[in-house]
Amino acid sequence: MFLGGIQKNSFIDFPGKVSAVLFLSGCNFRCPYCHNPELVKGRSDCPAFLNESWVLEFLKKRKGFLDGVVISGGEPTIHNGLFTLCDKLKESGFPIKIDTNGSRPQVIQKLIKEGLVDYIAMDIKTDPFKYFSFTNAGFNPNSILKSIQIIMESSINYEFRTTCIKPLVNENVIQNISRLIDGSMLYALQHFRNDKVLQPEFFRFNADAGLNIQEMAVLESIAKPWVQSCIVR
Template identity: 45%
Template sequence: MQINIGGVTPLSTIDYPGRLAAVIYTQGCNFRCLYCHNYRLVEKRETPFTQDQLQAFLEARRRIIDGVVVSGGEPTIHKDLPSFCAWLKEMGLAVKLDTNGTNPLMLRLLIEKRLVDFIAMDIKAPWEKYSRIIQKDFPVEIIKECLQLIKESKIACEFRTTVHSALLTLEDLEKIIDIVGPGYSLVFQICNPTPKYNVQNTYTKEKLLNFISNKQGFHIEVR
């Protein structure tokens, strides 16, 4: 099994709803988002972790954690992701996948084989603005297919949007709410400055909470 691991967080109380989890960051991503916080993980490089080291790391925390978040980078670009998730589940750990929703074949496999217990998918922007955020052309039909697969999977899920006032207007956020639709969890994550994208963000938690306050019937959270 070969999967490039760029880093780990030993314990997180916030990345896997309802669980104490380690976070494993895969190396490499097929997007180049303007505000990426994990930009050191974007290029595909050799992994600094061997599988044995990772196993020792997880076993040492097994009494504390009950889940693992597989994040990135973009985990679904790694062809061995299904065997990696199966390996984690064999250790008795619940698996949450963080994805940008660009590999429907991989997602379908993970869902059909029940190799993940929770899926969090990014909705970067309304469809017409996607390429501006991700800094490349990518067929949004593929992202729509992933969204639909996750919605129909009956696996616990949430959709997430990183919000920056210089990139997404409130009208854009309305469109994203419509894309996700009622009955599904949507999280607006306020974008903090990064060394690569240090533009002032006028969205505050209060402003966004006020904005969502009249969206009855939708499950929207601001983080």
């Protein structure tokens, strides 16, 4: 398990909770706009990978102030040690939120079945059948559909979220995604922030990749009728 970083407290990452955020290193996708390039490439955000025992001890000491732990990345579900980490956090009494790209539905299913996760935030980056530009050749887009189904059929809290960036996202794409998540609890449309990104060269040819407030409002109006709640953030 490569613990690439920790945010010691956050008021926004786990809805309704003060949480710590753990960043697991490594990812099976290469989204051009990714804000965690060091983690994606498997390097640590900190001077060295964090020691798991140290992290667990730190969290235990902060219990009372912290009332949840977010496991983010990179992509947490690629790590075999994820179940053990969740087990240990649960033993310490922490509710767990997992941020995922949805590529490994079998892992999501097991986490839910074993009661190891309380909230899932799953990215839907574009129309699932257009993922090929940032995934490896063997990636099966049906994984994304399966993860959506598993999450929506579960009894845990969840959100789907899309970072809105051209040309991956447009009105048709949001229409298609909205159909896929018809009836879901929460859909968050996220503004793209053009700071540190995984593939700066992508933006040299797409200088206007981000959507403005009006364009985001149009996407929101498309998604809103399909889901229980739609937000722009």
